Amino acid sequence: MKLYSTNNKNLRVSFKEAVFNSMPLDKGLYMPVEIPELDADFIQNIEQYALPEIAYKVASTLLKDEIPAADLKALIDDAINFDAPAVKLDDKTFVLELFHGPSLAFKDFGARFMSRVMAYFLKDGEQLLDVLVATSGDTGGAVALGFLGVPNTRVTILYPEGKVSPIQELQLTTNGCNIRAIEVKGTFDDCQALVKQAFADEELNAKFRLTSANSINISRLIPQTFYYFNTYAQLKKQGLNEVIFSVPSGNFGNIGAGLLAYKLGLPVKQFIAATNINDTVPRFLESGIYQTRPSSQTYSNAMDVGAPSNWIRIMDLFDQDVEKLKEVVTSYRFNDEETLEGIKDLDEKLNYVACPHTAIAYLAVEKYREENPTDESTAVFLSTAHACKFPDIFPADIAAKIDIPAQVTALESLPKHADKLEANFDEFKSYLLSKVD
Template sequence: MKLYSTNNTALRVSFKEAVFNSMPQDKGLYMPVEIPQLDAEFIQNIEQYSLPEIAYKVASVLLKDEIPARDLKALIDDAINFEAPVVKLDEKTFVLELFHGPSLAFKDFGARFMSRVMAYFLKDGEQLLDVLVATSGDTGGAVALGFLGVPNTRVTILYPEGRVSPIQELQLTTNGQNIRAIEVKGTFDDCQTLVKQAFADDELNARFRLTSANSINISRLIPQTFYYFNTYAQLKKQGFSDVLFSVPSGNFGNIGAGLLAYKLGLPVKQFIAATNMNDTVPRFLESGVYETKPSVQTYANAMDVGAPSNWIRIMDLFNQDLEALKKVVTSYRFTDDETLAGIKEIDQKYNYVACPHTAIAYLAVEQFRKENPQDNSAAVFLSTAHACKFPDIFPAHIGAKIEIPEQVKALESKPKHAGQLGIDFNAFKEYLLSKA
């Protein structure tokens, strides 16, 4: 597998190099030179395969000979050891539950796969790998658990002060060992900027072996394609062939993975990018003008991203052709009031408790159906996090229905350990150098 930079299509690097470097020096993002097509027979019979079998097939086609077949299969069996069930709500409406991994969020797919790929490639005696990650909520917890105890790695997580839920903060700050957290007096965008500045800093790169665990890392994107294929397989068993996905979107890695699956040959009819009021992409699709803005805080905190990094990957997948992209992708935005109304509606109609991100994806399905009343596709909205992570959002009668998982109860007795920084890069740089 060879990859290029979105800022330099002539560049060629290996998968291993892209995983460890995370981001090219030209500040683009890595993309595969070739996006192969999965064979038609596999797609036609996909319902016969399990999630790990589907994951192995997709990964082997993409990665080719980067990891030997036996090792890749073992890696996937270890990383993807939990389910992603499709729950039927009515005859044409389904929710894809992606919160059954250890951190109770969809990002377990990417974080666990990435940590095991990095551990596989790391050799004894090599320089310590420093993993930097910015989080708006769920990424940090998934990365922390994915890398906890992995030899020869150290993870530094930056998160915005007061903008993650109490449970999310516990997942970031109670691990110890090779995981450390920094509470930043700013937004997720500020955290992400600090990480990107670190990668561009010559002194830090000379001193440390830096890589990222954010969705800018290509090894996060690849495993997220697995559950799109697996969802199609589950629906195909139920007789559906036309499928649309509604994806809660913040940094746009999740829907980017879905669109990569589409380019690999997954027959998806439509993708819906569902956002909160951090609406850079909906505004772009409406106006044709891409204009970022500072992020605003909402109930759906993992989507509070004003400058989504992965959008350049999505445009790259469609060769910068906005009209071609708009045939496959539509987008809607929703306010906090609408999000809360969506949570109540899902509970009332289906007796189902949805986190705020999930509710936004549901609302986008309903909006799409209003605008396309003749569409009979099976509509799948992605549930990206367990509802227990957002206890303050729910009305009392809905919150009472939430079952608290045992791993969350265990966190509550652990002390918090986190550094505190502002948004000044020099202070962050000094922190990294002083903790070397």
């Protein structure tokens, strides 16, 4: 598998190099030189395969001979060892539950796969791998648990002060071992900017072996394609073939993976990018002008991204052709008041308790159906996190229905530790340099 930079299509690097370097020096993002289509026979009979089998088929098609077959199978079996059920809510509506992994968020797919890929490629005696990650909520917890105890790695998680939920913060700050957390006085965009500046800094790169665990890393994107194929397999078992995916979107890695699956041959009629008021992409699709803004805090905090990194990958998938993109992607935005109404509607009409991100994806399905009343496709909206992560969002009667997983209860007894920094690169750089081992 060869990859290029979105800023330089003549560049060629291996998958291993892209995984460890994370982002090219030209500040583009890595993309596959070739996106091969999965064979038609596999797609036509996909309902016969289980999730690990589907994951192996997709990964081996993309990666080719980067990892030997037996090793890749073992890696996938270890990383993707939990379910992603498509739960039927009515005859034409399903919710894809992606919160059954250890951190109770969809990002377990990417983080666990990536950590195991990195551990596979790391050799004894090599320089310590420093993983830098910015999080708006769920990425940090998934990465922390994915890398916890992985030899020869150290993870530094930056999160915005006061802008993650209490449970998310516990998942970031109670691990110890090779995981450290930094509470940044700023927004997620500030955290992400600090990480990107670190990757571009010559002195830091000379002293550390830096890589990212954000969705800018291609090894985060690849495993997220698995659950799109697996969902289609689950629907096909029930005789359903036309599907629309509604995806809660912040940094646009999740829907980017869905669109990569589409390019690999997954039959999808439409993708809906559902955002909160951080609406850079909906505004772009409406106006044709791409203009980022500082992020605003909302109930759906994991989507509070004003400058979504993965949008450049999505545009690259469609050769910068906005009209071609708009044939496949629709986008809607919703504010906090609408989000709460979505949570209540799901509870009252479909007897389902959903986190605020999931509620936004549901609202986008309803909006799409209003605008396309003759479309009889099956709609699947993605549930990206367990509702227990957002206890302060729900009305009391709905909150009472939320089951609290045992791992969440256990977190509350653990000591919390986080360093505090301003959103200032010089301060962050000094922090990193003070930690040279």
